[in-house]
Amino acid sequence: MGTSVIARRxxxxxxxxxxxxxxxxxxxxPPYYVRVADSILIYIILAVGLNLVVGYAGLLDLxxxxxxxxxxxxxxxxxxxxxxxxxxxxxxxxxxxxxxxxAGVLLGFxxxxxxxxxxxxxxLSFGEIIRIAINNADELTNGPQGIAxxxxxxxxxxxxxxxxxFYWLLLALAIIICASVYYMERSILGKAWRALxxxxxxxxxxxxxxxxxxxxxxxxxxxxxxxxGVIFGSFQRxxxxxxxxFQESLLVVLIIIIGGVGNIVGVIAGAIxxxxxxxxxxxxxxxxxxxxxxxxxxxxxxxxxGLVSPRFNLSFIIRKVRNLWLSPSKT
Amino acid sequence: MFDxxxxxxxxxxxxxxxxxxxxxxxxxxxxxxxxxxxxxxxFFMLGPYVYTFVFxxxxxxxxxxxxxxxxxxxxxxxxxxxxxxxxIERFAYRPLRAYGRLAPMLSALGMSIVLQSAVRVxxxxxxxxxxxxxxxxxxxxxxxxxxxxxxxxxxAAILLMVGLTLFVNGTRLGxxxxxxxxxxxxxxxxxxxxxxxVSLVFFIGPGLGAMAGIxxxxxxxxxQPTMGSVIGLKAFTAAILGGIGSIPGAMLGGFxxxxxxxxxxxxxxxxxxxxxxxxxxxxxxxxxxxLVLLFKxxxxxxxxxxxxxTVAKKDY
Numbered sequence: 001m002g003t004s005v006i007a008r009r010x011x012x013x014x015x016x017x018x019x020x021x022x023x024x025x026x027x028x029x030p031p032y033y034v035r036v037a038d039s040i041l042i043y044i045i046l047a048v049g050l051n052l053v054v055g056y057a058g059l060l061d062l063x064x065x066x067x068x069x070x071x072x073x074x075x076x077x078x079x080x081x082x083x084x085x086x087x088x089x090x091x092x093x094x095x096x097x098x099x100x101x102x103a104g105v106l107l108g109f110x111x112x113x114x115x116x117x118x119x120x121x122x123x124l125s126f127g128e129i130i131r132i133a134i135n136n137a138d139e140l141t142n143g144p145q146g147i148a149x150x151x152x153x154x155x156x157x158x159x160x161x162x163x164x165x166f167y168w169l170l171l172a173l174a175i176i177i178c179a180s181v182y183y184m185e186r187s188i189l190g191k192a193w194r195a196l197x198x199x200x201x202x203x204x205x206x207x208x209x210x211x212x213x214x215x216x217x218x219x220x221x222x223x224x225x226x227x228x229g230v231i232f233g234s235f236q237r238x239x240x241x242x243x244x245x246f247q248e249s250l251l252v253v254l255i256i257i258i259g260g261v262g263n264i265v266g267v268i269a270g271a272i273x274x275x276x277x278x279x280x281x282x283x284x285x286x287x288x289x290x291x292x293x294x295x296x297x298x299x300x301x302x303x304x305x306g307l308v309s310p311r312f313n314l315s316f317i318i319r320k321v322r323n324l325w326l327s328p329s330k331t
Numbered sequence: 332m333f334d335x336x337x338x339x340x341x342x343x344x345x346x347x348x349x350x351x352x353x354x355x356x357x358x359x360x361x362x363x364x365x366x367x368x369x370x371x372x373x374f375f376m377l378g379p380y381v382y383t384f385v386f387x388x389x390x391x392x393x394x395x396x397x398x399x400x401x402x403x404x405x406x407x408x409x410x411x412x413x414x415x416x417x418x419i420e421r422f423a424y425r426p427l428r429a430y431g432r433l434a435p436m437l438s439a440l441g442m443s444i445v446l447q448s449a450v451r452v453x454x455x456x457x458x459x460x461x462x463x464x465x466x467x468x469x470x471x472x473x474x475x476x477x478x479x480x481x482x483x484x485x486x487a488a489i490l491l492m493v494g495l496t497l498f499v500n501g502t503r504l505g506x507x508x509x510x511x512x513x514x515x516x517x518x519x520x521x522x523x524x525x526x527x528x529v530s531l532v533f534f535i536g537p538g539l540g541a542m543a544g545i546x547x548x549x550x551x552x553x554x555q556p557t558m559g560s561v562i563g564l565k566a567f568t569a570a571i572l573g574g575i576g577s578i579p580g581a582m583l584g585g586f587x588x589x590x591x592x593x594x595x596x597x598x599x600x601x602x603x604x605x606x607x608x609x610x611x612x613x614x615x616x617x618x619x620x621x622l623v624l625l626f627k628x629x630x631x632x633x634x635x636x637x638x639x640x641t642v643a644k645k646d647y
């Protein structure tokens with residue numbers, strides 16, 4: 001028995017070490033792969049944020065990309081020649097998150113009494129309104145041309161210029177956000193959200209203010225979207241309304257569904273699959289989208305609950321690891 | 332001013348009728364399955380393509396009288412696209428029934444990508460000229476100018492809407508559809524073959540969408556693979572505006588959205604002194620939608636969702 005525990009511990013350590021080494025090796029890859037990794041990390045951040053609303057609170061938000069746009073344009077306004085304001089990156093990161101949260105509350109406050117599909121369509125409309133407004137407010141946003149030449153970002157004196165720099169920044173942020181969301185999920189707040197998802201009326205009957213609860217989910221997820229947008233803006237150093245279409249909102253929802261609703265591990269898997277798939281399909285040239293769509297439908301039909309089983313979540317993994325170390329007999 | 336108003340009114344009615352026809356597909360599918368069928372805009376887009384394919388096939392075979400060829404091609408498009416809708420439901424949505432409402436919705440989204448890129452790959456991404464089915468001649472009426480095309484679209488759309496209303500309210504199959512929309516379990520307990528009702532809805536909805544697509548392409552003289560996305564989204568908005576699940580609501584919502592868009596575009600710049608230009612047309616439509624929902628959360632003609640229904644309790 002003793003040896004098998006040691007073997008399993010060694011196996012676990014090896015797996016962990018392998019993960020760390022793989023993550024550390026990504027920057028050594030050619031720039032194209034690092035860019036793909038950056039893209040995956042951005043979508044992980046967005047999807048984990050949206051998952052608070054869709055997966056935990058059970059509210060379908062089809063206009064999530066609007067908050068991303070708010071963050072990206074916050075960076076464009078506050079760190080470019082557009083208004084000749086040049087604030088440091090870290091300051092804008094917080095401003096972007098705050099702006100996202102405010103936008104979330106402003107949208108959420110009037111509409112959260114709507115249910116189900118009506119809420120979905122109103123958030124969708126909100127996303128479209130934001131995009132069209134950005135597209136047409138020429139004096140402010142340059143309209144469809146977008147704002148180019150945004151400042152090179154730097155963090156605590158370290159420059160953020162190459163995809164490799166952003167890889168580390170995004171990785172750190174993704175880990176922080178996943179960890180925070182994981183703790184939120186296990187807190188009383190997370191339980192209240194889950195109850196809300198299952199039955200709003202019971203939650204209300206228990207004397208919990210459902211509107212505040214929904215608003216909180218909306219604001220937090222919008223803040224994460226806003227922060228993601230700031231990083232996107234500083235990474236691209238160019239923003240235009242084209243990046244914030246309805247299709248982008250749908251892609252983030254798709255990541256959550258493909259991966260597994262309400263499950264951080266699932267969301268990570270979903271982001272990897274949906275970002276890598278179009279890249280892999282480059283060989284198919286004009287057939288790329290067709291194959292992409294067919295794969296998508298096939299995956300959903302074959303695994304309607306998502307690729308990752310709901311049981312295989314972060315707390316399951318952590319429990320496994322802890323048990324193996326503290327009380328090996330239980331595992 | 333009056334003739335301008337009249338012209339705009341006819342235009343609003345024609346475009347509203349098209350929105351209404353598409354909205355019917357959204358609302359009927361939603362009624363029986365509680366599914367937002369994101370692929371529905373693509374049936375609208377496929378309409379003119381299938382029509383062109385069948386029409387040129389008929390002409391290539393020698394053809395009958397030109398009008399008869401058109402009529403046959405129109406009927407064929409309805410049937411072909413209707414059957415396509417039934418097939419898609421069977422393979423992409425039905426297996427997902429037990430898995431909540433998000434999975435089928437996303438499957439619909441995937442189908443939308445498949446259909447759109449299939450057309451792009453086979454016919455090409457560029458816009459293609461679509462010959463007018465009815466010659467568009469201007470008629471002077473009440474001091475304004477309307478075209479035969481606008482009147483034709485309006486007449487055909489109203490005919491289809493009246494036909495659908497009669498069908499749904501007066502026939503056995505129509506009763507099946509209404510029963511299935513009312514309650515899935517109760518109607519199956521009462522011996523209604525709910526799956527047949529669903530198939531029927533997936534035949535009629537896409538068929539009507541295809542008709543709308545042919546009208547639209549005929550009106551603007553052009554068709555392209557992406558035309559379904561924006562129009563589909565707007566028609567869905569119309570369905571919500573009227574109260575999703577309600578058939579008269581979808582028609583009303585369509586006409587209303589047409590009116591909001593056309594009059595918003597025509598009069599807003601004049602009224603606001605050029606401050607708000609025509610480019611805000613879509614913002615205007617969406618803003619009206621949000622406002623309506625804030626005061627009537629179930630749309631104009633939608634039934635207020637009672638607190639007891641499980642559908643309403645569990646959002647997603």
